[in-house]
Amino acid sequence: MIPYSRQSITEEDIDAVVQVLRSDFLTQGPVVGQFEQAVAAQCEVDYAVAVASGTAALHVACLALGVTAGDLVLVAATSFVASANCAKYCGADVDFVDIDIDSGLLSSSCLEQCLARHKALGRVPKALIVVHMAGQSCDMRAISAQCQDQGIALLEDASHALGGTYTERPIGSCQYSDISVLSFHPIKPVAAGEGGMLLSNNAELAGRARLFANHGITRDPELLQNKDVGKNGAGWYYEQQQLGYNYRLSDIHAALGLSQLKKLQQGVAARTLIADRYSELFAQSEIKPLLRNRNCESAWHLFIVQFSTSAIRDKVFDRLRNAGFGVNLHYLPIPGHPYYQQQGFLLDDFPAAKEFAQRSLSLPIFASMPMTVAEQVAELCLSEYVNAEGK
Numbered sequence: 001m002i003p004y005s006r007q008s009i010t011e012e013d014i015d016a017v018v019q020v021l022r023s024d025f026l027t028q029g030p031v032v033g034q035f036e037q038a039v040a041a042q043c044e045v046d047y048a049v050a051v052a053s054g055t056a057a058l059h060v061a062c063l064a065l066g067v068t069a070g071d072l073v074l075v076a077a078t079s080f081v082a083s084a085n086c087a088k089y090c091g092a093d094v095d096f097v098d099i100d101i102d103s104g105l106l107s108s109s110c111l112e113q114c115l116a117r118h119k120a121l122g123r124v125p126k127a128l129i130v131v132h133m134a135g136q137s138c139d140m141r142a143i144s145a146q147c148q149d150q151g152i153a154l155l156e157d158a159s160h161a162l163g164g165t166y167t168e169r170p171i172g173s174c175q176y177s178d179i180s181v182l183s184f185h186p187i188k189p190v191a192a193g194e195g196g197m198l199l200s201n202n203a204e205l206a207g208r209a210r211l212f213a214n215h216g217i218t219r220d221p222e223l224l225q226n227k228d229v230g231k232n233g234a235g236w237y238y239e240q241q242q243l244g245y246n247y248r249l250s251d252i253h254a255a256l257g258l259s260q261l262k263k264l265q266q267g268v269a270a271r272t273l274i275a276d277r278y279s280e281l282f283a284q285s286e287i288k289p290l291l292r293n294r295n296c297e298s299a300w301h302l303f304i305v306q307f308s309t310s311a312i313r314d315k316v317f318d319r320l321r322n323a324g325f326g327v328n329l330h331y332l333p334i335p336g337h338p339y340y341q342q343q344g345f346l347l348d349d350f351p352a353a354k355e356f357a358q359r360s361l362s363l364p365i366f367a368s369m370p371m372t373v374a375e376q377v378a379e380l381c382l383s384e385y386v387n388a389e390g391k
């Protein structure tokens with residue numbers, strides 16, 4: 001089966017991991033710090049905190065923002081469930097914002113309506129979590145203006161988007177947000193096996209996140225509450241100052257991530273060529289790739305197309321799977337999952353996310369994919385379409 005996405009591991013990547021295995025540190029040695037610095041430089045952001053997964057990064061981001069029981073957090077309706085679960089981990093209430101069906105991205109006008117609805121109930125959300133679906137940035141300038149009006153913290157789930165740009169700055173730069181979060185799951189733009197990173201230009205937020213990711217423990221003499229003990233006791237003294245977690249990334253993972261990062265631009269360039277080829281092949285058809293926003297360059301984590309009906313999408317899905325192409329759906333809307341349904345969410349309240357899930361398909365796209373695969377996949381999509389139309 002040719003998957004919709006997959007990692008590319010080179011001998012250089014393998015050597016980098018083996019080098020760590022032969023070193024003194026398997027976890028939290030020098031490589032984690034090097035990886036943090038390299039990602040911060042790539043994203044043009046001041047602070048980077050490496051953690052065990054993208055989900056862990058989202059969780060400590062919410063904790064650092066002070067999200068707690070009784071708070072309201074808004075989340076894009078179309079995403080992986082982790083984008084919303086992080087707020088639930090903190091005991092917050094979640095509500096969802098519908099998407100723009102053509103781009104798959106959170107819609108500013110739906111956000112406006114959602115904010116108005118909560119305002120009428122006397123509620124101001126603590127935070128908004130936007131998702132850069134498929135690798136393309138949301139309209140951060142407009143969204144941040146909407147959030148600033150009401151003092152709402154803005155968190156970017158950039159799990160899909162490392163390597164993309166928005167207004168000519170790297171996604172992850174936090175130019176318009178408080179925190180951005182990355183994932184290094186193998187299918188994401190940089191693979192570390194597992195791993196995630198929190199990015200911010202706010203030293204205090206980054207410091208709090210780091211504390212939460214390491215049991216709430218600090219050894220930093222500046223931060224100790226019992227400074228005298230710290231001074232006298234020297235090396236052995238540390239304090240747990242709040243309840244935290246073990247969300248540390250290991251040096252083994254960081255070595256793979258750091259090595260992979262060197263090929264980030266190469267990977268984005270290769271996927272861009274594939275995306276452009278698909279777009280060209282679908283140009284004269286009724287199969288619509290996601291709308292490309294001006295002032296964005298996508299990292300092309302996914303290549304999503306929309307069919308005109310769910311019946312055609314279903315047929316194409318079966319046909320491609322039977323032909324050995326691992327096409328997939330991204331995503332069933334989060335409020336459509338049983339866990340969220342039990343909390344009273346109705347899919348009909350998010351009509352664009354619902355329809356998006358009925359008519360979309362993610363086609364194979366990854367750096368090492370031969371262009372002929374894109375051509376075969378496009379041909380199968382188009383021919384099924386002709387069949388269905390003909391009936």
Ligand SMILES: *Cc1c(COP(=O)(O)O)cnc(C)c1O
Pocket residue numbers: 053054055056079080082083131157159160183184185194195196
């Ligand atoms: C992959 C992903 C995550 C979670 O990342 P993990 O590293 O797997 O925990 C969160 N949000 C989105 C949108 C993702 O695609």
